Amino acid sequence: MASMRRPASLASILPEPRSRSLIVGKTGSGKSTVGYVLLDAYHTRYPDHPVVVFDPGGGFTPVSGETGGLFPDGVGARLHGRVESVAIRARSVQHPPVVFQSGSVTLIQDVGVFLQTLEAMWKQADWSKPILTFLDEVLPVHSNARLDYRVKRLIQMGRKHGLGLIGCSQRPKSIEPILISESDRLYVGTLYHVYDREAMSKNCTIADSKRLMIPMPMKEFWLIRQDEPAKSVRFRLNLRKTA
C-alpha cells in the first residue's frame, strides 16, 4: 500500500504525550534501540515532560556514577534521509523521586524503587503535566503481582491523569492483551512465532491487521496507528556514530 511507504521523519513516528505505545519484536530485532530513539526525540520535542525509564535488564550502560545512557557518545538515527542525532542520558536513582522535575530523565533499575515511583507518580498525576514511563521489557511485570496491578492501572487509567507509557515486548502472545488493544501506536518488528503475530493481529483494531501475519525483515518496523490507520508507516532506523 502506497501510504505505508511514505517517507517518515522521526517526528512523524513519535508517541504523543499521555498515549500508550507498544514496541514488539523478537530478541535483537531492535526494540530497545527504537524505544530509546523515540525517547530521545520525545524528550527533545517535549523538554518539560519528565521521563521515567525502568530498565531492570540493565540495557542502559552506566556513563558515570549517577548517569546512565544508551548511545552516550551519540549516534545518528536516520529515517528516510534526515539524520537526527541521538544521545540519551538519564540520572540513575536508588530512591523514588520525591517530585518529578520538569525535563528530568530518571533511570530506575530496582523493582522496589520502581514500584514506589509508580505510586508517587500516581499521586502527583496531573493531566497538564504529562509523565512518560518507558518499560524496556513488559513480560516480567506480569510475574510480579504488585507491579502487574500498577502497570495495568497505568495502561487503563493513566491517560486521563496525563501518564503515558512506552512498553517493549519480545513475546506479545504472553503479555496482557489490553497492552496491545489500548496502545495508540504499535511498533511491530520481526516476530518469529506465528502465535506472536496472531496475538498482535487479534488485538489490533486496524483494518489491515492481516499484514501483521507477514514476517518482517530484521530491524524493520511497522508503525501501526490504531487512531489513524492511514498514517501507518514502515520504517528502519539507520544508526551511525556521530562522535
Ligand SMILES: Nc1ncnc2c1ncn2[C@@H]1O[C@H](COP(=O)(O)OP(=O)(O)OP(=O)(O)O)[C@@H](O)[C@H]1O
Ligand atoms: N536499525 C538498526 N541498524 C543497525 N543496527 C541496529 C539497528 N537497531 C538495532 N541495532 C543493533 O542490533 C542490536 C540489537 O538491538 P536491540 O538491543 O535494540 O534489540 P532488542 O530487540 O531490544 O533486543 P532484546 O530483545 O535482546 O532486548 C544492538 O547491537 C543494536 O545496536
Ligand SMILES: [Mg+2]
Ligand atoms: Mg532490548
